[in-house]
Amino acid sequence: MNKINYQLALDKIIEENQKQQKVPSLLMHSCCAPCSSYCLTYLAQYFRITIFYYNPNISPETEYKKRVKEQIRLIQSLDVKYPISFVEGTYEPEKFYEMAKGLEEVKEGGIRCFACYKMRQREAAYYAKEHGFDYFTTTLSVSPHKNAQKLNEIGLWLQEEVGVAYLVSDFKKKGGYLQSIELSKKYDLYRQDYCGCEFSKRQRERERIAKEKDSQKEQKCIANVSDCPKEQECIAMEKNSQKGEGMTTEVWDIYDEEGQRTGDTMVRGIPAKGQYMLCVHVYLYTPDKLFLLQKRSKNKISHPGEWDVTCGAVLHNEESIEAAKRETLEEIGIDLSDSVLQYAGRIKKEKRFIDIYFVQKDFSLDDCTLQKEEVEDVCLVSAEQLLNTQETDRLREEHYMRLLKKAIQDVLDS
Numbered sequence: 001m002n003k004i005n006y007q008l009a010l011d012k013i014i015e016e017n018q019k020q021q022k023v024p025s026l027l028m029h030s031c032c033a034p035c036s037s038y039c040l041t042y043l044a045q046y047f048r049i050t051i052f053y054y055n056p057n058i059s060p061e062t063e064y065k066k067r068v069k070e071q072i073r074l075i076q077s078l079d080v081k082y083p084i085s086f087v088e089g090t091y092e093p094e095k096f097y098e099m100a101k102g103l104e105e106v107k108e109g110g111i112r113c114f115a116c117y118k119m120r121q122r123e124a125a126y127y128a129k130e131h132g133f134d135y136f137t138t139t140l141s142v143s144p145h146k147n148a149q150k151l152n153e154i155g156l157w158l159q160e161e162v163g164v165a166y167l168v169s170d171f172k173k174k175g176g177y178l179q180s181i182e183l184s185k186k187y188d189l190y191r192q193d194y195c196g197c198e199f200s201k202r203q204r205e206r207e208r209i210a211k212e213k214d215s216q217k218e219q220k221c222i223a224n225v226s227d228c229p230k231e232q233e234c235i236a237m238e239k240n241s242q243k244g245e246g247m248t249t250e251v252w253d254i255y256d257e258e259g260q261r262t263g264d265t266m267v268r269g270i271p272a273k274g275q276y277m278l279c280v281h282v283y284l285y286t287p288d289k290l291f292l293l294q295k296r297s298k299n300k301i302s303h304p305g306e307w308d309v310t311c312g313a314v315l316h317n318e319e320s321i322e323a324a325k326r327e328t329l330e331e332i333g334i335d336l337s338d339s340v341l342q343y344a345g346r347i348k349k350e351k352r353f354i355d356i357y358f359v360q361k362d363f364s365l366d367d368c369t370l371q372k373e374e375v376e377d378v379c380l381v382s383a384e385q386l387l388n389t390q391e392t393d394r395l396r397e398e399h400y401m402r403l404l405k406k407a408i409q410d411v412l413d414s
């Protein structure tokens with residue numbers, strides 16, 4: 001079934017209201033200050049918003065109170081066009097536990113969550129109806145852990161049941177999640193590391209312990225940690241291949257320290273001392289100068305769940321420009337065969353060279369077909385947000401950042 005782009009639908013509603021010079025009232029259900037930060041700065045230009053804080057799912061009560069406090073502090077700190085009000089719903093965890101009975105072990109993102117979305121959205125819908133709001137909505141779609149299609153289906157269904165308009169949204173689509181991270185830093189907001197209920201808290205704890213164990217195992221194999229998200233997978237593959245397990249046919253050319261092919265090849269792994277391999281980084285951007293970031297699958301061995309650009313190794317007898325096109329098609333389903341790729345330069349690192357490409361393409365996130373085992377999500381971000389991600393989250397070195405800043409400036413000036 002085709003997914004609906006709810007961000008486009010929201011754009012149209014805003015445009016229509018603006019044409020009619022209307023500033024409608026909006027009851028916005030919020031789960032926490034960080035998630036609401038982007039939604040508020042974005043929508044308070046077009047709506048008179050009241051935040052409705054109804055979250056009986058949050059446990060323990062101290063955590064609930066902490067989130068309420070942060071929500072109020074954020075509202076008071078924001079400098080927005082139309083003032084924002086705040087209403088707290090009833091904290092009634094027993095209702096959540098009643099709803100979640102039998103679903104305690106369901107993983108986050110499953111049917112327990114759908115029921116949880118519905119419970120909170122329904123309360124917001126009835127409050128909006130009783131108090132004469134033009135629309136109701138929720139901030140939940142900003143989170144990459146939340147199912148935007150489901151949230152909107154539920155909202156539209158409640159619109160019929162209750163008789164108040166639901167404002168559709170997919171706040172992730174315009175880089176809302178990354179912006180919420182930046183706004184959280186700006187306003188020094190408390191950011192919890194679990195969704196809200198005790199089941200999600202336990203799940204996060206289990207994941208944290210498993211990740212720690214994995215990383216301890218990996219640290220034993222790797223003398224120095226690399227910034228290459230694929231290097232640890234290469235090590236794992238090399239080991240499997242030595243054991244005869246999971247043999248890979250990916251073959252690379254070996255390069256010398258000047259970046260010239262030596263004529264020798266190697267099976268995917270880590271180049272021997274004095275040898276180098278070649279990989280590519282692809283910076284894809286729209287005519288509006290928004291850059292694509294892709295989120296690595298949470299099942300990846302290294303850097304799971306991190307945001308990055310498309311990257312990969314250049315294969316035997318392949319030119320790096322061909323690899324850039326191939327990786328982009330494989331990982332996110334965007335065909336660059338007719339596009340002009342701009343070569344931004346080459347970076348030399350220990351054991352590898354990186355060729356960096358920039359390419360403009362008129363596309364939307366809906367055009368992306370994600371290779372699920374590699375990529376979990378995609379978003380479009382501004383140049384500033386892209387630089388921030390590469391510098392702060394991916395910890396690129398100074399010479400990489402210098403080259404990147406220059407190339408991005410060229411894009412912005414073009």
Ligand code: SF4
Pocket residue numbers: 057058108109112113114116117195196197199200
């Ligand atoms: S994980 Fe989050 S959305 Fe799912 S049931 Fe728990 S609190 Fe609700």
